[in-house]
Amino acid sequence: MQPVLNIDDVKRVEVALTREGVSVSELMHRAGLAAAQEVLELGEMDNVVVLAGMGNNGGDGWVAAEALRAQGANVTVVSPVEPDALPGDLPRQVAQSAVRAGASVLVGPSRDELDDLLATADVALDCMLGTGFHGEVRAPFDIWIECLNASTARVVSVDVPSGLSAQTGLAAEACVVADMTVTMLALKPGLLTDDGRDVCGAIVVAPLAEQTDRLVVDEDPVAWRTDLADYLEALLPRTSAVDKFSRGSVLVVGGSRRYPGAAIMAALAAARMGAGYVTLATPASAAAVAQAHLLEIPVVPLPEDADGTLTADARDVVCKLAERSSAVLVGPGLRVSGGTCAVVSALLGMDVPLVVDADGLNCLARLTNGALPQYPEIIRRSAPLVITPHRGELARLVGRPAGGVSSLSDQLDAARDIVWADGGSELVVVGKGTATCCVSVERAVLPKPGPAALATAGSGDVLAGMMASAIAQRSEADVDPALLAAYVCEVHAYAGTLAAERRGSRAVMASDIIDVVGVASDAVDAHVAYPDGPAGE
Structure with a gap:
C-alpha cells in the first residue's frame, strides 16, 4: 500500500x-x-x-x-x-x-x-x-x-x-x-x-x-492507497468443494411501492458476486414486481402501510429471516418512516453481519437526530457492520449541512468521527465519492476509483449488494474488514469499466454493471493472485 x-x-x-x-x-x-x-x-x-x-x-x-x-x-x-x-x-x-x-x-x-x-x-x-x-x-x-x-x-x-x-x-x-x-x-x-x-x-x-x-x-x-497485490488475503480459496450453502446466504431488506428497483438490483448484484443463496424481503405491493425480475431469488412479502412502505410489524419477520442468513443488507429503496426505522434498529441489534445503505442510512440519521458519533451504542456490536454513505448521506449522519462533505479529506474526517466514536474493530465506513474511502478504527484504505460511468442511479445499490455477498462468503474468514470493503469497491470499479466498454462511457445503467460483476470479480482475483500472468508467466 x-x-x-x-x-x-x-x-x-x-x-x-x-x-x-x-x-x-x-x-x-x-x-x-x-x-x-x-x-x-x-x-x-x-x-x-x-x-x-x-x-x-x-x-x-x-x-x-x-x-x-x-x-x-x-x-x-x-x-x-x-x-x-x-x-x-x-x-x-x-x-x-x-x-x-x-x-x-x-x-x-x-x-x-x-x-x-x-x-x-x-x-x-x-x-x-x-x-x-x-x-x-x-x-x-x-x-x-x-x-x-x-x-x-x-x-x-x-x-x-x-x-x-x-x-x-x-x-x-x-x-x-x-x-x-x-x-x-x-x-x-x-x-x-x-x-x-x-x-x-x-x-x-x-x-x-x-x-x-x-x-x-x-x-x-491519513489513508493508504491500495495496490492489487494488497488484496491477496481477501480472496476466496480456489476449491470445487462448495455448494450453495457454503457460499453464503444474503438477505436483502429493501424496496417500497415507489422504489422497488433498488432492492431488486441489490439482490441481483449479491447473487452475481457469488453468494450461493439470496433472499429479498420487500413490502407486499413491491413483491410482485420483484418476483417478475428475480426468477432465481426468493421474494418474501412484508407488511406495509398505505404508502407501500414497511411497517413495524415487518420487524419480526425480517429478524427471523436474518437469523438464518450469513449477511444482511438493509436500505435500498426502503424510504424513511417509523416502520422502516424500527426494522433498521432491530437489525442493528442482532448478531449478524450487516450492510446499511441508502435509506437504511437515512433511517440511522433519523434515529440519531443527525448526530451518529454521539450515539455510538446504536452501532456498537460484535458482528461486522458496513455502512456505505455517499457524501450527502455522510454529512447527514454526522450533522454537517448539505454540501458539508465536499472532498476526500472531508469524507475521511467524517468517517473517522463515526468509527472513533464507536471504537470497535467490526465497523467500516465506506465513504463514496469521486474517490472512495474504506475507514475502520485501524486504518483508512483507498481503493482505486472506477470510471465516471459509475455515476448513475442504482450503482450504489449494486455496490451494497456486492458488499453483503462478499461478507457472507467470508463469514468464517479472518479478513481485515476495511481491506475487504476496498476489494469489493475495486471489483465494482472494474465492472464499471467493463460496462462502459460495452455500452459507452455515458450510457451505462446499473443493470449493465450487474451483468459483468462476475467477470470483473474473476479478473481482479486473477490479477491479485497472479500479477505477472497465470503461474507467474
Whole structure:
C-alpha cells in the first residue's frame, strides 16, 4: 500500500528530514533531479520549457532546468522576475546556478511570446504553484496556465498541477492539465479525487531520501492507497468443494411501492458476486414486481402501510429471516418512516453481519437526530457492520449541512468521527465519492476509483449488494474488514469499466454493471493472485 499524507503532515516530514541531516537545499535539489529524470525517461525531449514560480516549487524547476541542460537539452525557464530578484535565498541561488549552466531565461513574457515559446517545446515543466496553493490563481500564472493548456507540449507538473489544491482535490478556474505529476515524499489526498483525477495524469512519487518511508509512516498517514497485490488475503480459496450453502446466504431488506428497483438490483448484484443463496424481503405491493425480475431469488412479502412502505410489524419477520442468513443488507429503496426505522434498529441489534445503505442510512440519521458519533451504542456490536454513505448521506449522519462533505479529506474526517466514536474493530465506513474511502478504527484504505460511468442511479445499490455477498462468503474468514470493503469497491470499479466498454462511457445503467460483476470479480482475483500472468508467466 502507498501512504497518503495531508499537506500539514508532509511539512512535518520535511522538518523531520532536516533533523536527520537532509537539508532543505538537498531536498530541493533531489526534487528537481527527480522531475528531470522523469522528463528524460519520456524519450527524445530536445526542447524543454520550465514555468517557474517565486517559491520553492519554482526552485525545483530551476534545479531541473540545470540537470536537463547538463544532458544536452535546450532549456528555457520562464520566470516572473529576474533570477537575481527572486525573494527566497534558496530559489535565487539555484536559479543563478541554472543560468550559469546555460539555461535561457524569459522574464515576464507577453501571452504571444509565451505561446510562441511553448509552440517549440517538446515538454513543459509546471513549477509555478506548489502544495501550499489555495484559492484563485493570480497573474501572471493564470495566463501562463491558459497558454500551457493550449499548447501541444507534454506537461509534467512538479508536486501538484498548478491551480489544484493538493489537500481537497478542487481546482481553481485556471489549473494545469498535466500528463504526469511527480509528487514529492508521499501521495496527497487532492491528487486522487475530484478535479485531481482529471488534471494529474500519471502520478509518480519521489521519496527524495532513504529515511522518507519511515518518517511518512511515523506521521500516521491519513489513508493508504491500495495496490492489487494488497488484496491477496481477501480472496476466496480456489476449491470445487462448495455448494450453495457454503457460499453464503444474503438477505436483502429493501424496496417500497415507489422504489422497488433498488432492492431488486441489490439482490441481483449479491447473487452475481457469488453468494450461493439470496433472499429479498420487500413490502407486499413491491413483491410482485420483484418476483417478475428475480426468477432465481426468493421474494418474501412484508407488511406495509398505505404508502407501500414497511411497517413495524415487518420487524419480526425480517429478524427471523436474518437469523438464518450469513449477511444482511438493509436500505435500498426502503424510504424513511417509523416502520422502516424500527426494522433498521432491530437489525442493528442482532448478531449478524450487516450492510446499511441508502435509506437504511437515512433511517440511522433519523434515529440519531443527525448526530451518529454521539450515539455510538446504536452501532456498537460484535458482528461486522458496513455502512456505505455517499457524501450527502455522510454529512447527514454526522450533522454537517448539505454540501458539508465536499472532498476526500472531508469524507475521511467524517468517517473517522463515526468509527472513533464507536471504537470497535467490526465497523467500516465506506465513504463514496469521486474517490472512495474504506475507514475502520485501524486504518483508512483507498481503493482505486472506477470510471465516471459509475455515476448513475442504482450503482450504489449494486455496490451494497456486492458488499453483503462478499461478507457472507467470508463469514468464517479472518479478513481485515476495511481491506475487504476496498476489494469489493475495486471489483465494482472494474465492472464499471467493463460496462462502459460495452455500452459507452455515458450510457451505462446499473443493470449493465450487474451483468459483468462476475467477470470483473474473476479478473481482479486473477490479477491479485497472479500479477505477472497465470503461474507467474
